[in-house]
Amino acid sequence: MPIEGWHGWDDYAPFYDWENARTVGRRDVPFWRALAVEVGGPALELGCGTGRIACPVAADVDRLVGIDRSAPMLARLRRRRSRRGLGSRLHLIRGDIRFLPFAPSSFQLVMAPYGVLQSLLCDRDLRETLRAVRTVLRPGGHFAIDLVPDLKNWREYEQRVSMRGRRRGSQTQVTLVETVRQDPDRRLTHFDQEFVERRDWRSTTHRFSLSFRTLSVRQMAARLRRAGFAVRSVAGDYQGAAWHPDAETWVVVAT
Ligand SMILES: C[S@@+](CC[C@H](N)C(=O)[O-])C[C@H]1O[C@@H](n2cnc3c(N)ncnc32)[C@H](O)[C@@H]1O
Structure with a gap:
């Protein structure tokens, strides 16, 4: 069977929070919270995992939906959601981000944090996902992407x-x-x-x-344009610093 980007995450689930507490931590959380406050909901998080981003952001929008293909990752998020009393604000769906099961124009904001689009290992998968996001995003809504470039x-x-x-x-x-x-x-x-x-x-x-799979910013921007998006900004960190090829992260916002 060819390798797929969603492979491995079920086995990683018990270790994901342990490892990320030692790497990215909560560094990106203020960026996602501020964006959610600015743009507003309903919001969708692609690849919500164990809820590192979803739980804090759920407090900032009237409705947040998280989609993830991994049942063990979602099981952890469900436990975190109930510990934090977020049941009515955060809706979880097990599914694949290439085929989003939502009505057209359902969301004001779609978030793709922490390199989730890099789990799409070929152009066809990226194209299908970008098209699916374009469909579920409201006109004028925001699609924000965080890539791990190095x-x-x-x-x-x-x-x-x-x-x-x-x-x-x-x-x-x-x-x-x-x-x-x-x-x-x-x-x-x-x-x-x-x-x-x-x-x-x-x-x-x-x-x-x-x-x-890691594309350059230019390649990602071209694919976004082909899917009908306009790239509004590209930053090199979570505080909005100008992008440069050696930036530690690439944060792209499109509409
Ligand atoms: C890097 S983790 C990010 C989790 C969370 N957003 C965070 O920032 O901590 C990527 C997540 O995307 C999910 N994922 C990968 N490929 C997917 C796909 N094709 N459809 C749905 N979820 C996918 C994995 O199961 C994993 O939970």
Whole structure:
């Protein structure tokens, strides 16, 4: 079976929050909250995952819908949603972002945080998703995209211990052993992950792979235009700094 960008996320779910607390953290959350306040709802988050963005943003709009293909990621988000009492504001749907199951012009804002469009591994998948977003977005509505640009520049390495730490509130020690492979012809970066959990004298290893496709800003902008969007801004960080090729993140807002 060919690799698909949605592969691997079910197995990653138990480790996603643990790893992201050590990487992106909540750095991008104020940007998404401010945008949601400015643009207003109803809003849709593509690839809402465990709710890192969805939960804080749900407090800022009258209605937020999150869609994700991974049942284990959504299960975590459901638990977080009920802990925070967000049940009536945050609606969750298990589905694929290439085929959005919503009526035309349903949303004022569509958010694609933290490289979710990079989980679309070929042009056809990106084209289908952009078309689907165009359809569900209201005229004049905003489509905001955060891309992780440096993936294609990562050095390849094999079986490196890239992170280690305790699970919050438990004695379990987690180690991430990672292999990075690049496929420049297809603009793909593959992460082969091994999460090793140790508790007492027992150890369990969870293995899976995640793949991402990284386009340049110019290529992404061209695809947005072809799908009927106008690119309004491209920033190089979450505070709105000017974009440059080495920027740590690329934040594109289109209408
Ligand atoms: C990088 S995580 C982002 C999660 C969350 N938005 C955040 O910022 O923490 C990407 C999410 O997209 C989901 N995903 C990947 N490909 C998908 C697809 N084709 N359709 C729906 N969800 C997808 C994965 O299951 C995962 O939860």
